Amino acid sequence: MAKKVLIIYAHQNSASFNAAAKNAAVEVLTAQGCSVEVSDLYAMNFKATATAEDIKGVKNAENFCYLEESRAAWEEGRLSEDITKEQAKITEADLIIFQFPMYWSGLPAVMKGWIDRVLTYGFAYTQEKRYSQGVFKDKKAMLSFTTRSLESMFSPTGIDGDMNVTLWPLQNGILHYCGFHVLAPQIFWAPASAADEDRKSMMEAWRTRLQGLLEEKTLSFLSLDCFDEKTFQLKPDVQEKQASKEFGLTAGIHLNKPLPPHNQMKAGC
Amino acid sequence: MAKKVLIIYAHQNSASFNAAAKNAAVEVLTAQGCSVEVSDLYAMNFKATATAEDIKGVKNAENFCYLEESRAAWEEGRLSEDITKEQAKITEADLIIFQFPMYWSGLPAVMKGWIDRVLTYGFAYTQEKRYSQGVFKDKKAMLSFTTRSLESMFSPTGIDGDMNVTLWPLQNGILHYCGFHVLAPQIFWAPASAADEDRKSMMEAWRTRLQGLLEEKTLSFLSLDCFDEKTFQLKPDVQEKQASKEFGLTAGIHLNKPLPPHNQMKAGC
Numbered sequence: 164m165a166k167k168v169l170i171i172y173a174h175q176n177s178a179s180f181n182a183a184a185k186n187a188a189v190e191v192l193t194a195q196g197c198s199v200e201v202s203d204l205y206a207m208n209f210k211a212t213a214t215a216e217d218i219k220g221v222k223n224a225e226n227f228c229y230l231e232e233s234r235a236a237w238e239e240g241r242l243s244e245d246i247t248k249e250q251a252k253i254t255e256a257d258l259i260i261f262q263f264p265m266y267w268s269g270l271p272a273v274m275k276g277w278i279d280r281v282l283t284y285g286f287a288y289t290q291e292k293r294y295s296q297g298v299f300k301d302k303k304a305m306l307s308f309t310t311r312s313l314e315s316m317f318s319p320t321g322i323d324g325d326m327n328v329t330l331w332p333l334q335n336g337i338l339h340y341c342g343f344h345v346l347a348p349q350i351f352w353a354p355a356s357a358a359d360e361d362r363k364s365m366m367e368a369w370r371t372r373l374q375g376l377l378e379e380k381t382l383s384f385l386s387l388d389c390f391d392e393k394t395f396q397l398k399p400d401v402q403e404k405q406a407s408k409e410f411g412l413t414a415g416i417h418l419n420k421p422l423p424p425h426n427q428m429k430a431g432c
Numbered sequence: 433m434a435k436k437v438l439i440i441y442a443h444q445n446s447a448s449f450n451a452a453a454k455n456a457a458v459e460v461l462t463a464q465g466c467s468v469e470v471s472d473l474y475a476m477n478f479k480a481t482a483t484a485e486d487i488k489g490v491k492n493a494e495n496f497c498y499l500e501e502s503r504a505a506w507e508e509g510r511l512s513e514d515i516t517k518e519q520a521k522i523t524e525a526d527l528i529i530f531q532f533p534m535y536w537s538g539l540p541a542v543m544k545g546w547i548d549r550v551l552t553y554g555f556a557y558t559q560e561k562r563y564s565q566g567v568f569k570d571k572k573a574m575l576s577f578t579t580r581s582l583e584s585m586f587s588p589t590g591i592d593g594d595m596n597v598t599l600w601p602l603q604n605g606i607l608h609y610c611g612f613h614v615l616a617p618q619i620f621w622a623p624a625s626a627a628d629e630d631r632k633s634m635m636e637a638w639r640t641r642l643q644g645l646l647e648e649k650t651l652s653f654l655s656l657d658c659f660d661e662k663t664f665q666l667k668p669d670v671q672e673k674q675a676s677k678e679f680g681l682t683a684g685i686h687l688n689k690p691l692p693p694h695n696q697m698k699a700g701c
Binding site: 205211213225227268269273280282315316318320321324325332387390411416418419420422 | 444445447448474478480481482483484494495496497498499535536537538539540541542544545547548549551563580582584585587588589590591592593594597598600601602604605606609624656659663664665666671680682683684685686687688689690691693
């Protein structure tokens with residue numbers, strides 16, 4: 164069956180490198196028979212800030228809790244329409260691609276707002292349905308972004324530090340938290356300061372990658388089974404098994420060992 | 433001379449734990465003779481999304497680049513008033529406290545938007561003025577936030593992974609990038625699921641800490657001198673000096689060694 168791809172796209176300029184990367188994804192994936200939908204957050208004037216206006220009929224206005232109010236609103240169909248539309252797109256999608264320029268080592272605010280507002284408690288996760296048992300465990304997701312820094316600068320010996328560390332809260336704390344299997348990020352290193360020819364090569368490499376994207380292996384995270392159900396600590400037998408190994412298990416669950424190199428950058432690491 | 437403190441505060445509810453933490457900071461620091469200003473982002477309806485509307489007289493509307501346009505606008509006094517007002521507050525401040533609930537392992541979108549829009553290229557950093565040579569190297573900053581997870585879950589053996597990893601892109605990639613000396617974060621672990629008594633203890637501990645806050649030592653980051661000026665790689669002699677050591681230098685610049693424990697959580701680690 165044809166796969167459905169949702170692209171969450173955040174750039175102000177339709178002539179930008181990010182726009183070109185998004186357009187390439189639409190083109191190549193469509194040519195492969197995928198059905199591709201784009202949420203163009205700036206063009207949609209997508210509301211970034213999580214407020215009481217996101218909920219029809221707030222229950223406790225005097226002691227407002229966004230998490231609880233939005234959870235109840237999701238259950239009862241009282242979320243604002245811009246949120247429910249995005250949620251419907253996620254439900255349909257087999258793969259979500261986030262296309263954006265990295266701002267301050269993270270997502271641009273408008274895209275963070277999409278995360279904060281659309282991934283509602285209940286819809287995107289519950290206390291039980293998280294990580295490998297997450298709501299979206301039958302879906303894939305990936306980050307595709309541009310940087311201002313060169314690749315060497317975002318390394319364990321570079322001025323900006325290891326990119327695997329920077330990616331952990333985004334890929335584990337957001338994507339894998341909801342259950343998504345996470346494809347290796349597509350990182351366009353410093354296209355703004357690159358020569359035209361190098362920018363073209365980057366885009367060609369992306370087009371080539373897109374052709375096999377849906378068959379790629381995903382990044383390694385730990386199964387929820389590895390953790391004690393009550394303490395959420397790694398079970399003793401898992402820790403013992405790793406004790407003689409050189410590296411920790413993931414960039415975040417590293418057991419005070421060296422981080423497994425490329426853990427958040429390459430599949431199977 | 434009396435110190436000036438700016439609190440960037442993001443919570444929708446003035447009866448929340450975050451509001452109480454902000455109020456405690458205002459009260460204790462004011463009682464110590466500090467002059468304290470608060471930017472209450474939700475109450476201000478602070479614009480989160482970086483758009484062309486932030487710039488008066490956009491120069492290249494057809495190929496809009498936010499970074500370049502906002503840089504030029506800052507130089508020429510053409511940034512929107514909400515941005516310039518916040519920039520004036522930063523210029524005045526000796527210490528900035530960010531008070532917020534952690535959303536998805538990061539800042540709430542409205543606070544990320546404050547970062548994206550207010551910390552303009554030129555005003556907050558340049559190619560030369562970054563990290564230990566950053567524009568704000570005579571100022572301090574800190575994160576003060578609530579979590580939903582317990583402390584044990586955000587550890588090197590816990591389900592959410594090491595909090596030091598999650599903090600790196602925020603504290604190094606934003607605060608230290610602009611030169612701020614970063615105070616240890618104030619983390620309120622899961623107050624929403626804590627007993628009343630424990631919430632009270634957390635708040636008391638914060639009030640006690642606030643009394644000595646301005647004299648605290650700051651977190652350890654590397655001096656810009658440690659890096660080659662052209663490649664932005666750690667200089668060979670710095671690497672050699674660390675070669676026999678057990679740990680890397682920081683959570684991000686870890687040299688493929690175990691991360692220095694508590695590097696982003698405690699001063700001097």
